[in-house]
Amino acid sequence: MNFNFHNDSIRGVLRSFGHEDAEVDNIETFVTFARLANGIFREMDTDLTKLGASQGRIIVLSLLHCHAPHRMTPSELAEKADVTRGTMTGLIDGLERDGMIERVAHESDGRMVTVGLKEAGRELLSKIVPYYTKLIRSCMSEFTPQDHKMMKGLLGKMKGGFERSLPKS
Structure with a gap:
C-alpha cells in the first residue's frame, strides 16, 4: 500500500x-x-x-447480533446502517441466499418482514471480529491515551464542518 x-x-x-x-x-x-x-x-x-464478507454485510450482521434476540425490519436496518432501502434489500437478499440471516413475517403486520441472524451469520462474525481487532490494534498501536483524546476531538471538528457543509433539508 x-x-x-x-x-x-x-x-x-x-x-x-x-x-x-x-x-x-x-x-x-x-x-x-x-x-x-x-x-x-x-x-x-x-x-x-x-473471508466471504464485505463491509456492508458485516454491518448488517453486527446490527442484527447487537439487537438479538429481537429482529429488525429492513427499513430499521437501512436507517441504522445509513444506506438506502434499495442497498439494504440487496444486502439482505445476499445474506439470506448464503444462509446468514432469515426473513420472517412481522408479528403484528403480515405485510412486513423482519430479519434475524442465523447461526452461520454468527459464525462469520466470530471469524471477522478477531480480524478487525488485530487490524485496529495495529493501526492504533502508537497512540497514547492523549493521542486518542486529541484524535477524537479533531475528528469531531471535521465531522461538524462536514455536517455544516451539507445542504439544509
Whole structure:
C-alpha cells in the first residue's frame, strides 16, 4: 500500500490558483486523511472478500447480533446502517441466499418482514471480529491515551464542518 502524503502537486496546483497557505494546508490535510481512509478500506475489502464478507454485510450482521434476540425490519436496518432501502434489500437478499440471516413475517403486520441472524451469520462474525481487532490494534498501536483524546476531538471538528457543509433539508 503506497500513500503519498507529501503530495507537492496538490500544493503546487492550489498555489497556482492563488490559494492561501492556510487553505492549502486544509486541503492537503483532508486529502491525506481521505487517502488513508480509502487505503484502509480497500485493504479491508480485499481481506474481507477472502473471508466471504464485505463491509456492508458485516454491518448488517453486527446490527442484527447487537439487537438479538429481537429482529429488525429492513427499513430499521437501512436507517441504522445509513444506506438506502434499495442497498439494504440487496444486502439482505445476499445474506439470506448464503444462509446468514432469515426473513420472517412481522408479528403484528403480515405485510412486513423482519430479519434475524442465523447461526452461520454468527459464525462469520466470530471469524471477522478477531480480524478487525488485530487490524485496529495495529493501526492504533502508537497512540497514547492523549493521542486518542486529541484524535477524537479533531475528528469531531471535521465531522461538524462536514455536517455544516451539507445542504439544509
